[in-house]
Amino acid sequence: MRPATLARLxxxxxxxxxxxxxxxxxxxxxxxxxxxxxxxVLTITGWAERYTNPLLIEPGLRPGVSATLIxxxxxxxxxxxxxxxxxxxxxxRRLAAIRLxxxxxxxxxxxxxxxxxxxxxLGSVAGLVAYLVARKVIxxxxxxxxxxxxxxxxxxxxxxxPVLAAAAGAVLMRQVIVxxxxxxxxIRTRGPRPWPGLLIxxxxxxxxxxxxxxxxxxxxxxxxYAFLGSGVMLTMVGIVLGTGWISSTAGRLLRRYGRGPATLxxxxxxxxxxxxxxxxxxxxxxxxxxxxxALAYRELLxxxxxxxxxxxxxxxxxxxxxxxxxxAPEFYYGAIxxxxxxxSLASVVAAAGVLIALAESIVARRRTYAALTAAGVPRRxxxxxxxxxTLTPLIPALVLALAAGDALVRLIDSEIPVGYEFRxxxxxxxxGCEAPRHPEMAQILHVPIPWGSLALLGGGALLAVLVAxxxxxxxxxxxxDLDELRAG
Amino acid sequence: xxxxxxxxxxxxIARSYGATPALRGVDLAVGAGEIVAVTGPSGCGKSxxxxxxxxxxxxxxxxxxxxxxDIGLWSEAARSRLRRTEFGVLFQFGxxxxxxxxxxxxxxxxxxxxxGRREARQVAAEWLDRxxxxxxxxxxxxxxxxxxxxRCATARALVTQPRVLxxxxxxxxxxxxxxxxxxxxxxxxVREQGTSVVLITHEASVAAYADREIVLRDGVLDPTGLGLGxxx
Ligand SMILES: Nc1ncnc2c1ncn2[C@@H]1O[C@H](COP(=O)(O)OP(=O)(O)OP(=O)(O)O)[C@@H](O)[C@H]1O
Ligand SMILES: [Mg+2]
Numbered sequence: 001m002r003p004a005t006l007a008r009l010x011x012x013x014x015x016x017x018x019x020x021x022x023x024x025x026x027x028x029x030x031x032x033x034x035x036x037x038x039x040x041v042l043t044i045t046g047w048a049e050r051y052t053n054p055l056l057i058e059p060g061l062r063p064g065v066s067a068t069l070i071x072x073x074x075x076x077x078x079x080x081x082x083x084x085x086x087x088x089x090x091x092x093r094r095l096a097a098i099r100l101x102x103x104x105x106x107x108x109x110x111x112x113x114x115x116x117x118x119x120x121x122l123g124s125v126a127g128l129v130a131y132l133v134a135r136k137v138i139x140x141x142x143x144x145x146x147x148x149x150x151x152x153x154x155x156x157x158x159x160x161x162p163v164l165a166a167a168a169g170a171v172l173m174r175q176v177i178v179x180x181x182x183x184x185x186x187i188r189t190r191g192p193r194p195w196p197g198l199l200i201x202x203x204x205x206x207x208x209x210x211x212x213x214x215x216x217x218x219x220x221x222x223x224x225y226a227f228l229g230s231g232v233m234l235t236m237v238g239i240v241l242g243t244g245w246i247s248s249t250a251g252r253l254l255r256r257y258g259r260g261p262a263t264l265x266x267x268x269x270x271x272x273x274x275x276x277x278x279x280x281x282x283x284x285x286x287x288x289x290x291x292x293x294a295l296a297y298r299e300l301l302x303x304x305x306x307x308x309x310x311x312x313x314x315x316x317x318x319x320x321x322x323x324x325x326x327x328a329p330e331f332y333y334g335a336i337x338x339x340x341x342x343x344s345l346a347s348v349v350a351a352a353g354v355l356i357a358l359a360e361s362i363v364a365r366r367r368t369y370a371a372l373t374a375a376g377v378p379r380r381x382x383x384x385x386x387x388x389x390t391l392t393p394l395i396p397a398l399v400l401a402l403a404a405g406d407a408l409v410r411l412i413d414s415e416i417p418v419g420y421e422f423r424x425x426x427x428x429x430x431x432g433c434e435a436p437r438h439p440e441m442a443q444i445l446h447v448p449i450p451w452g453s454l455a456l457l458g459g460g461a462l463l464a465v466l467v468a469x470x471x472x473x474x475x476x477x478x479x480x481d482l483d484e485l486r487a488g
Numbered sequence: 489x490x491x492x493x494x495x496x497x498x499x500x501i502a503r504s505y506g507a508t509p510a511l512r513g514v515d516l517a518v519g520a521g522e523i524v525a526v527t528g529p530s531g532c533g534k535s536x537x538x539x540x541x542x543x544x545x546x547x548x549x550x551x552x553x554x555x556x557x558d559i560g561l562w563s564e565a566a567r568s569r570l571r572r573t574e575f576g577v578l579f580q581f582g583x584x585x586x587x588x589x590x591x592x593x594x595x596x597x598x599x600x601x602x603x604g605r606r607e608a609r610q611v612a613a614e615w616l617d618r619x620x621x622x623x624x625x626x627x628x629x630x631x632x633x634x635x636x637x638x639r640c641a642t643a644r645a646l647v648t649q650p651r652v653l654x655x656x657x658x659x660x661x662x663x664x665x666x667x668x669x670x671x672x673x674x675x676x677x678v679r680e681q682g683t684s685v686v687l688i689t690h691e692a693s694v695a696a697y698a699d700r701e702i703v704l705r706d707g708v709l710d711p712t713g714l715g716l717g718x719x720x
Pocket of ligand 1: 510531532534535
């Protein structure tokens with residue numbers, strides 16, 4: 001097969017395929033821009049007083065800024081992954097027909113992957129162009145438009161998305177066997193088990209290591225980051241994979257206790273494809289966990305600021321000469337607000353992914369839906385089934401994500417005693433301990449659980465999905481048109 | 489037809505889907521240029537037999553021999569290559585790629601085999617002409633009638649000048665008159681080319697075009713051979 005033939009067969013498609021190509025390219029573009037921006041921030045060295053943005057000046061804060069930008073890139077990448085499934089039935093039929101004409105199994109995988117790879121390469125090259133143009137247009141002092149990441153890093157980042165997309169596509173193709181007679185899916189017969197719970201536990205343990213070490217063991221800063229980071233990652237992966245188990249359990253409960261056809265249909269779908277939820281919701285759940293961590297950390301910081309205030313008041317120092325944060329708390333809150341903005345952005349992108357997945361699953365089963373409507377099942381019942389099927393696993397998964405995010409930060413500190421420093425200092429036998437002027441102010445500060453903002457975060461994520469479900473139901477309306485029964 | 493001079497032969501072909509046996513030991517030989525009709529009631533295993541002979545399905549036991557080679561031992565890729573060089577496949581419907589135009593569909597096996605786009609399109613256009621649908625070259629299958637689609641599919645099955653054509657109810661979805669016409673075209677062209685044909689059909693009028701008829705019942709050959717009445 002010549003490259004030209006490969007290209008022609010890879011781009012052959014109907015309107016859904018075109019939509020998939022555009023969405024894939026678009027998400028590659030966004031992800032590439034976000035990653036290039038993250039790399040640019042990391043390229044800044046030392047104290048960078050030339051910028052007006054305090055987040056860029058301080059070397060200690062820039063990794064956080066980069067991490068936030070990457071956090072935005074992740075759901076966009078997940079969106080690209082979602083796109084791969086879009087229009088799959090038509091593509092399956094096309095690949096089978098090409099196999100029948102004599103394409104080997106390897107060629108059919110190549111044709112299927114080439115489209116994704118080419119679309120995302122176009123997208124990431126467009127992303128590079130957009131980034132270079134933006135550098136010229138945006139003014140200097142606010143943003144780092146005066147430096148570029150090293151050339152190899154740029155090349156790597158531009159290639160990263162297409163390579164990841166092609167790899168993801170190839171992995172997905174491993175789950176199907178394209179025969180000349182059609183596409184067979186290798187179905188897993190065993191339902192999901194609750195093992196991902198162990199991953200969550202392992203994540204929490206890893207996260208706890210640096211916070212619970214005895215005083216005399218000093219981990220280097222990099223090790224602390226590694227433990228905290230991998231702890232958060234493992235927890236995220238555990239929750240995303242655990243959604244498979246949550247889905248099948250929710251499906252079984254719906255079938256057992258549900259009344260009426262909607263819950264029955266929804267329960268059956270959840271049991272048949274329990275992984276749908278974790279595929280679809282992965283990005284959203286990851287964003288919610290990150291958001292919960294940020295909100296909980298904000299609460300921890302607030303408690304620390306209160307600690308300094310009380311401590312200074314106790315010691316009688318009033319004129320700012322006491323202990324405390326060098327900058328105004330507003331600065332740190334600003335950084336956290338940035339993370340929350342990133343999480344919101346990520347959630348919107350993730351909700352778009354949910355919509356795509358939902359529309360795809362409805363379109364893939366449109367004949368069934370049309371046949372059910374023809375047989376007299378009211379549209380309302382079908383809509384209710386779609387809503388049940390999406391929301392029943394989502395709500396427990398969201399609660400778990402919020403709880404895990406908050407719990408991780410509470411591992412660092414859930415209460416901070418203030419006013420016992422003098423007693424501890426004396427007990428330890430140090431000299432020169434300074435007695436407080438107001439010892440009666442000694443107390444234990446509890447880090448509160450930010451119920452309000454956590455509820456807001458969870459509610460926001462839920463709302464985003466509800467909007468996506470609403471839009472998906474419009475697709476359902478179009479799909480239950482009885483004409484679909486006759487459409488080839 | 490002696491086993492020896494057979495171009496394609498199956499010996500003791502058995503194949504089941506899970507616990508359901510579809511074929512239970514079928515012997516069959518097709519000589520060069522011979523048209524063999526396979527008939528029998530619905531569900532007796534005709535399509536399964538054709539898929540096994542064409543190397544689309546592997547047999548559970550028994551061998552399929554093409555030009556003295558046991559193709560059951562070949563890899564999936566090698567059997568795919570056989571389909572785009574020596575074999576042509578024609579189904580009732582569904583073998584055209586809906587997203588490609590008629591001429592691209594016909595050119596597909598040539599392109600897969602490594603031909604350049606220009607030559608492949610030219611050869612494909614000639615074949616469309618030969619089957620009387622030359623003016624539809626730039627249409628997609630969705631915009632064609634059933635008969636036109638089958639002519640296109642025939643052009644695609646024959647474009648590589650295969651030695652064997654496997655046709656599974658090629659006119660089954662067409663009305664009687666169109667079916668007659670399309671089948672007439674197919675037979676005319678394969679006779680010109682000297683292509684062997686395994687032709688599955690339900691209809692006596694179709695089986696009548698064949699040199700020989702074999703009858704399947706419940707996955708085995710009917711020894712009485714009382715089928716639709718060819719050659720009697
Ligand atoms: N993919 C499959 N999975 C399971 N069973 C199958 C499959 N394909 C065919 N069968 C079974 O194998 C048997 C033979 O099927 P086959 O399609 O070969 O029959 P046929 O003679 O071509 O029938 P028809 O004339 O209706 O096309 C049937 O009992 C059928 O139910
Ligand atoms: Mg059949």
